[in-house]
Amino acid sequence: MSIAQQEQAGTNxxxxxxxxxxxxxxxxxxxxxxxxxxxxxxxxxxxxxTKEVADFEECCKASSIFMVATCRKQNxxxxxxxxxxxxxxxFKEECKAIYLQERADYRxxxxxxxxxxxxx
Numbered sequence: 001m002s003i004a005q006q007e008q009a010g011t012n013x014x015x016x017x018x019x020x021x022x023x024x025x026x027x028x029x030x031x032x033x034x035x036x037x038x039x040x041x042x043x044x045x046x047x048x049x050t051k052e053v054a055d056f057e058e059c060c061k062a063s064s065i066f067m068v069a070t071c072r073k074q075n076x077x078x079x080x081x082x083x084x085x086x087x088x089x090x091f092k093e094e095c096k097a098i099y100l101q102e103r104a105d106y107r108x109x110x111x112x113x114x115x116x117x118x119x120x
Contacts, residue, residue, distance in 0.1 A: 022108040025100055037086075039095045044085035052078040 027036075045053055056078045059071040085091055102113055 019107045019110060022104040024107075027096075031099065031103075036092070036096050036099050039099055040086060040092060041082070043095060044082050044091075048085055049078060049081040052081045 052074070056071060056074040059074045060067045063070040106112060
């Protein structure tokens with residue numbers, strides 16, 4: 001059966017679950033401006049700025065209501081660390097590749113990432 005015949009029959013080998021072509025690398029605006037920066041923020045916070053995050057959290061817990069005034073130094077350090085990673089083009093491309101791989105996995109299996117992780 002040719003691709004044209006499969007498309008007419010409602011099945012497309014490039015789009016097995018009706019979710020888009022898994023090999024497509026084009027990005028929509030929301031993916032570029034929201035989803036990839038979310039991955040960048042989460043990775044920077046969890047992998048590279050852990051000391052700054054811990055310092056800021058500790059200061060906030062100790063200061064409670066006065067944290068705005070008392071934790072400025074820790075907040076500035078955290079913001080500087082996160083900004084350094086946001087502006088790193090290699091890191092941005094790495095996060096883009098991670099997103100594209102997750103999207104390709106979803107499009108080829110039809111199973112969202114959170115459900116794939118739960119089954120493991």
